[in-house]
Amino acid sequence: MLIRFVVNNHLSFGQERELNLFPSPRYTRLGHHKYQINDFNLLKISAIYGANGAGKSNLIKSLMTLVDIIKTGNIPVQLSNEKFKLSSDSSNANQIFGIEFFKSGIAFYYALEIDNGKVINEELYKSGLGKKEDEPVFIRKTEDGLTKISFNSTFESEIENKALKNVIEKTLSKPNKSLFKLLNELENPFFKDIKTAFNWFNTNIQIITPNSKPGALAQRLDKSKSFKEFANKILCAFDVGIHDLSTEKVPLKDFFGQDDLQDLEKLSKELKDNQSLIYGLLSDKGEEVVAVFEDGQPCAKRLVLNHQSENEKQVKFYLNEESDGTNRLLDYIPAFHALMSRDRVYIIDEIERSIHPLLIKELITKFSLDPTTKGQLIFTTHESNLLDQDILRQDEIWFVEKDKFGYSDIYPLSEFKEHHTKDIKKGYLNGRYGAIPFLGNLKDLKWTDYANIE
Numbered sequence: 001m002l003i004r005f006v007v008n009n010h011l012s013f014g015q016e017r018e019l020n021l022f023p024s025p026r027y028t029r030l031g032h033h034k035y036q037i038n039d040f041n042l043l044k045i046s047a048i049y050g051a052n053g054a055g056k057s058n059l060i061k062s063l064m065t066l067v068d069i070i071k072t073g074n075i076p077v078q079l080s081n082e083k084f085k086l087s088s089d090s091s092n093a094n095q096i097f098g099i100e101f102f103k104s105g106i107a108f109y110y111a112l113e114i115d116n117g118k119v120i121n122e123e124l125y126k127s128g129l130g131k132k133e134d135e136p137v138f139i140r141k142t143e144d145g146l147t148k149i150s151f152n153s154t155f156e157s158e159i160e161n162k163a164l165k166n167v168i169e170k171t172l173s174k175p176n177k178s179l180f181k182l183l184n185e186l187e188n189p190f191f192k193d194i195k196t197a198f199n200w201f202n203t204n205i206q207i208i209t210p211n212s213k214p215g216a217l218a219q220r221l222d223k224s225k226s227f228k229e230f231a232n233k234i235l236c237a238f239d240v241g242i243h244d245l246s247t248e249k250v251p252l253k254d255f256f257g258q259d260d261l262q263d264l265e266k267l268s269k270e271l272k273d274n275q276s277l278i279y280g281l282l283s284d285k286g287e288e289v290v291a292v293f294e295d296g297q298p299c300a301k302r303l304v305l306n307h308q309s310e311n312e313k314q315v316k317f318y319l320n321e322e323s324d325g326t327n328r329l330l331d332y333i334p335a336f337h338a339l340m341s342r343d344r345v346y347i348i349d350e351i352e353r354s355i356h357p358l359l360i361k362e363l364i365t366k367f368s369l370d371p372t373t374k375g376q377l378i379f380t381t382h383e384s385n386l387l388d389q390d391i392l393r394q395d396e397i398w399f400v401e402k403d404k405f406g407y408s409d410i411y412p413l414s415e416f417k418e419h420h421t422k423d424i425k426k427g428y429l430n431g432r433y434g435a436i437p438f439l440g441n442l443k444d445l446k447w448t449d450y451a452n453i454e
Helices: 056-072 077-082 159-172 179-185 187-205 217-223 227-235 250-257 259-273 324-341 357-369 425-428
Strands: 002-008 017-020 035-036 041-044 045-050 094-101 106-115 118-126 135-143 145-153 205-208 246-251 279-282 286-295 297-308 312-319 345-348 376-380 397-400 410-414
Touching: 002 056, 017 324, 017 410, 045 056, 045 357, 056 094, 056 106, 056 179, 056 187, 056 205, 056 376, 056 410, 077 094, 094 187, 106 187, 118 179, 118 187, 118 425, 135 179, 135 187, 159 179, 179 187, 205 324, 217 227, 217 246, 217 286, 217 324, 227 246, 250 297, 259 286, 259 297, 279 425, 286 324, 312 357, 324 345, 324 357, 324 376
Parallel strands: 045 376, 045 397, 205 345, 345 376
Antiparallel strands: 002 017, 002 094, 035 041, 094 106, 106 118, 118 135, 135 145, 246 297, 279 286, 286 297, 297 312, 397 410
16 A cells, blocks of 8 residues: 655656645545555545646656666666756755555555765665654665665674675665665565565556556456456446457467568567466557467467447457547556455556546546445546545545746645535636646637738
């Protein structure tokens, strides 16, 4: 479970700002939206609103940047170019990212401070959640090019661990790499908490951008009966014309032809040598195809969407023949399947993209009102139909707005202390909470004056 995310001096966030999933004690409505972990409550939804260019997507990009740094261990070369650019002070200031989360019943807080692509501070704590002192797991500090690392006292009390610490400081740690991934890969019984925390980024958090595609969807449908039933029920409920989902499998060489014979032979050999491998490929029409080794040969597996013709016969369609909206719905199916049954965090940028307003509201309402869900859903949106206090709590609605100097700010609706009967959609569109585009001069624009008349 995600507790909070902190960012400073990245993209449009020129000052430290925080998104959190803390429930306000003032609100009792939609009580099932609160997940309880060790006497600590967290919300299951965050909906983030704001005008174009306000910083909604930048918030998601900042979180993606931190997750990628943790998973790869590398500080991106371009990161220093992503500092806040509208203040001269920011060019000399450090970039800061922080994230707090629950994994296996333990609250962790990880923070990273970077100076022009080099790690200055990095730390992982077992969080006390404000009720007790945080317990350090590891702390890394760099001053004048010299890196010092400290662990908890139990670790450092053993001679062998002192030697390992010295090797990490002098040899293994690199200025442009995070320590978190390195420590996760070392075998040491004292690094159990590090491995637990690191595993959260591999298994518990998933970010979906407007261009993201779920991996190996055809394979999941083929191998999981429950997932296939879930997907079919979702699509049938939304009445997008799809009667049934299935998969189609052909030999790899027949599907791709002889154009890249050398690459095809190499891929076929890899699949045969390691038959658990699954490759996501693109066809010449941009359609995702899964390459697997099944039935004694390398195969291409693709998704088939069956429609019913006027004479009630099944007609095959492929992904490239479906609408953008249908493709986007298919992108969401793995996410909502996981959210219903597992401790997962899904973060979706522009959740309503290519999807009808009534359909996306129905999908969010279904997740909102279901008391059995297990995961958290965080999304950015412009869809005002979701501003409904019957499906979202006030502390689950956030606004992102830029000030006149270009700084993005983020704040929850709960700061306004509205009554639960208030029409918050109308209030938002009327500018009561900010975070809407300023259109004051648009009506005065005489654009015909600039038309080229030939």
